Amino acid sequence: MPLSIQLPDNLEQQLTLYCQQHQVSKTETIRLALERLLTTPNSPLSPYELGKAGFGADQTHEGDITQQSKALLKARFIGNADN
Numbered sequence: 326m327p328l329s330i331q332l333p334d335n336l337e338q339q340l341t342l343y344c345q346q347h348q349v350s351k352t353e354t355i356r357l358a359l360e361r362l363l364t365t366p367n368s369p370l371s372p373y374e375l376g377k378a379g380f381g382a383d384q385t386h387e388g389d390i391t392q393q394s395k396a397l398l399k400a401r402f403i404g405n406a407d408n
Contacts, residue, residue, distance in 0.1 A: 332340065344351050 340351055340354065344354055347354075
């Protein structure tokens with residue numbers, strides 16, 4: 326089904342550049358973009374879901390880091406200054 330859309334100049338320039346770089350047609354690029362947009366779940370990931378892979382990634386300290394944060398930062402940065 327043919328469809329005509331109006332794009333702002335900057336968006337059209339970005340589309341043209343993308344298509345040239347990836348050697349795809351504008352039609353194919355727009356079709357793929359619409360498929361992704363329309364098949365993506367309506368509810369975006371929550372901030373927790375986006376960051377959960379990184380939570381607790383620094384397992385180098387034991388105990389309550391929040392209570393020791395000043396001491397840990399001081400040890401880290403002053404320790405590096407001595408090297």
